[in-house]
Amino acid sequence: MSDENVKPESKINNKSIKEFASKNAIYLVLAALLIGIGVLDSSFLSVANIRNVFIIASVRAIIALGVSGALITRGTDLSAGRVVGFTACIAASLLQRPDYEYKIFKNIPTMPLFVPILLAICVGLLIGVINGVVVAYLKVPPFIATLGMMVIVYGLACIYTNAQPIGGLRNDFTSIASGSFLNIPNLVIIAAIVIFLIWFIYNKTRFGKYIYAIGGNPNAAEVSGVNVDATLIKVYALAGALYGLAGALLAARTGGATNNYGLMYELDAIAAATIGGVSTSGGIGKVSGIITGVLIFEVLNNGLVILGVSAYWQQVVKGLIIIGAVAFDIRKYLAKR
Numbered sequence: 001m002s003d004e005n006v007k008p009e010s011k012i013n014n015k016s017i018k019e020f021a022s023k024n025a026i027y028l029v030l031a032a033l034l035i036g037i038g039v040l041d042s043s044f045l046s047v048a049n050i051r052n053v054f055i056i057a058s059v060r061a062i063i064a065l066g067v068s069g070a071l072i073t074r075g076t077d078l079s080a081g082r083v084v085g086f087t088a089c090i091a092a093s094l095l096q097r098p099d100y101e102y103k104i105f106k107n108i109p110t111m112p113l114f115v116p117i118l119l120a121i122c123v124g125l126l127i128g129v130i131n132g133v134v135v136a137y138l139k140v141p142p143f144i145a146t147l148g149m150m151v152i153v154y155g156l157a158c159i160y161t162n163a164q165p166i167g168g169l170r171n172d173f174t175s176i177a178s179g180s181f182l183n184i185p186n187l188v189i190i191a192a193i194v195i196f197l198i199w200f201i202y203n204k205t206r207f208g209k210y211i212y213a214i215g216g217n218p219n220a221a222e223v224s225g226v227n228v229d230a231t232l233i234k235v236y237a238l239a240g241a242l243y244g245l246a247g248a249l250l251a252a253r254t255g256g257a258t259n260n261y262g263l264m265y266e267l268d269a270i271a272a273a274t275i276g277g278v279s280t281s282g283g284i285g286k287v288s289g290i291i292t293g294v295l296i297f298e299v300l301n302n303g304l305v306i307l308g309v310s311a312y313w314q315q316v317v318k319g320l321i322i323i324g325a326v327a328f329d330i331r332k333y334l335a336k337r
Helices: 002-023 025-040 047-072 080-094 114-136 142-161 171-178 186-204 206-216 218-223 228-254 265-275 287-306 311-336
Strands: none
Touching: 025 287, 047 080, 047 186, 047 206, 047 228, 047 265, 047 287, 080 114, 080 142, 080 228, 080 265, 114 142, 114 228, 171 186, 171 228, 186 206, 186 228, 186 287, 206 218, 206 228, 218 228, 265 287, 265 311, 287 311
């Protein structure tokens, strides 16, 4: 009689364990990576290294949050990395020290710190608006529209910088990235603010509800009164503004910029968002999952470097992760159908 009572209970427990593992798989993967790499090399879990991972992940998280809106609405944004690079060049060129010998603009007056950063954000936003108009009104598939924009923006970055590196940045600009508040890196604080704002937009505003509605079924959303075209333009505009902010922060963190900044950043962002649960089929994705996906990528990148894995093999591993994440997402979508 006691055996009969135990079996149903164990079945329930097994089922609940499977459900827990399924719902929290991404967080378990992150924990497993931290523990596994930490066991192989104890320096990985040092406070200095974990702090460095969070600093690098901060800029990447902002880019991934920008890409996520396009992905949720069944689109994509291949121009993200080049927009980050272009806006990094804009912010850096306007924030060089007055006494720096190789200034891009020799006679430009010293500007308040916020002006070039705001300009970088506005340039990113403008590029995003153009992407949105091409996708929404010209009906060009997002893949092609943003691929074309990626090439255009890279050309503009080369023209703007004359393919020359930009250095000699002002200390008040670079201190944004190197400084901290209450021992928390400034970049982490800025990223946390952006994360909260995007979470609020996605979960507490009508615009956020429209994003998910369009991703779930654009035709049904339009019949329900959603202005699909206007919403798509806002999605890509928001993404562009986030790329502009990320570009300015990247320039501050690295102390300079070149026309080649941002190369492949869009693929890392798309992969991180997909790993974090943003469905390539649209309509699904959480901010918490996106940030965890970014952390998984950065932990993996950092861990492979510490373990001495060749940079070429690192690319192979990242490519396999991207394919695996998308394949897993598609299998879940087909299973639901």
